[in-house]
Amino acid sequence: MKKLNFFDKLLFFINSLVAVLLLFTYALPFIDPEKHPTIAILSLAYPAIVITNCIFLVFWILKLKVQFLLSTIVLLIGLSTFNAFFSFDDKEVIKDNDIKLLSFNVRRFNVYNWIKSPTVKQDISDFINKQNPDIVCFQEYTNEKNVHIKITNSYVYKTSASGIAIYTKYKILDKGAINFKNTANNIIYADLKINKETIRVYNVHLQSFRLDTQKKHYGDKDNEALIKRFKSVFSEQSHQIKVLKKHIQDCPYKTIVAGDFNNTAFSWNYHEIMEGRKDAFVEAGINFGKSYHYFFPFRIDFILPDNSMEVGKFTTYDVNLSDHYPVMARINLNN
Structure with missing residues (x-):
């Protein structure tokens, strides 16, 4: 952090908050909204939170700063959930009785x-x-x-x-x-x-x-x-x-x-x-x-x-x- 200027430190603080929010979203599937409805709002924010973390990751890489590891690690933790958000494969297997x-x-x-x-x-x-x-x-x-x-x-x-x-x-x-x-x-x-x-x-x-x-x-x-x-x-x-x-x-x-x-x-x-x-x-x-x-x-x-x-x-x-x-x-x- 010593090598970061004030603006970069502020950005990393925001990055940290967004990373924590993403970690919270990973727990949402196990929290019943009928008991805890407030935290369930994050399920709608997931796309914005993921995209923001990706932006921070690219930003720190372009600046050659080790801070890119924060969003990288948090995104990797939830990698198994990412296919429900974005798919790279366009599958097409057609059968006559489909x-x-x-x-x-x-x-x-x-x-x-x-x-x-x-x-x-x-x-x-x-x-x-x-x-x-x-x-x-x-x-x-x-x-x-x-x-x-x-x-x-x-x-x-x-x-x-x-x-x-x-x-x-x-x-x-x-x-x-x-x-x-x-x-x-x-x-x-x-x-x-x-x-x-x-x-x-x-x-x-x-x-x-x-x-x-x-x-x-x-x-x-x-x-x-x-x-x-x-x-x-x-x-x-x-x-x-x-x-x-x-x-x-x-x-x-x-x-x-x-x-x-x-x-x-x-x-x-x-x-x-x-x-x-x-x-x-x-x-x-x-x-x-x-x-x-x-x-x-x-x-x-x-x-x-x-x-x-x-x-x-x-x-x-x-x-x-x-x-x-x-x-x-x-x-x-x-x-």
């Missing part, structure tokens, strides 16, 4: 004209039909008149404010909803007959933050109110994940979980639901897998098949049709 599952939060088909285009609903229909998926999981599915999806079978579940739907080319043997009190967010499932096997698909829309990214404090009156909202949402999400996990444990079939988790792969929610399953992005994705329209690379939409299944391809589509980007995976059931 199923194509697409998940998309359509933001009510732009009913309030967030995107300045009168054709968003038709554009979404055209996009889905062009990709020709076997299964589609829609979140915030409402105002569905004149939505022309060329898939025969569907299960649409409506709430007072929004809806959620599963469209499929396969026969629906059974279906149902996991309802949560005092919220428009919920989970539905459908048991599908696929290649002589029954597979249950869960379409998940966990508790939303309902942030207005264009306003100060994201629509709250101050930061204190914003943090209070975050804590409440994290607590609700934790409860919803516990209910979902119990429901999956009671299911007699193999399952695929997909949808909008409103949280990242560095959260307790993700860690809990990942037991016995794969993350399609980790298996076959590329780059950040960003699924939410924001300047940070948030990946909050997931496709999570059973461990026994193989993921041959994963795609995030960069289309401006919602505040989310659609994601699709090719999955081989190995049956």
Whole structure:
């Protein structure tokens, strides 16, 4: 430190704080937000914290300073979690009996004209039909008149404010909803007959933050109110994940979980639901897998098949049709 000037010492102090924050994020998957909701906020900050540490690492290397070791060591400690943030491999293994599952939060088909285009609903229909998926999981599915999806079978579940739907080319043997009190967010499932096997698909829309990214404090009156909202949402999400996990444990079939988790792969929610399953992005994705329209690379939409299944391809589509980007995976059931 003696060889650092005052400005460099200040930067290293900030670097140290950011490094400590990154260490905290590594512990988040083991801390239940229902008990400790405040610290769970760091799960959303993970992309910024990792990128900041990478910037400091490069900065100190360019200055030929040994201080680069701090961020290097902290990043290496969490190297096993990095593939959930960024993928270098673009896997593509196509098999004839793969199923194509697409998940998309359509933001009510732009009913309030967030995107300045009168054709968003038709554009979404055209996009889905062009990709020709076997299964589609829609979140915030409402105002569905004149939505022309060329898939025969569907299960649409409506709430007072929004809806959620599963469209499929396969026969629906059974279906149902996991309802949560005092919220428009919920989970539905459908048991599908696929290649002589029954597979249950869960379409998940966990508790939303309902942030207005264009306003100060994201629509709250101050930061204190914003943090209070975050804590409440994290607590609700934790409860919803516990209910979902119990429901999956009671299911007699193999399952695929997909949808909008409103949280990242560095959260307790993700860690809990990942037991016995794969993350399609980790298996076959590329780059950040960003699924939410924001300047940070948030990946909050997931496709999570059973461990026994193989993921041959994963795609995030960069289309401006919602505040989310659609994601699709090719999955081989190995049956």
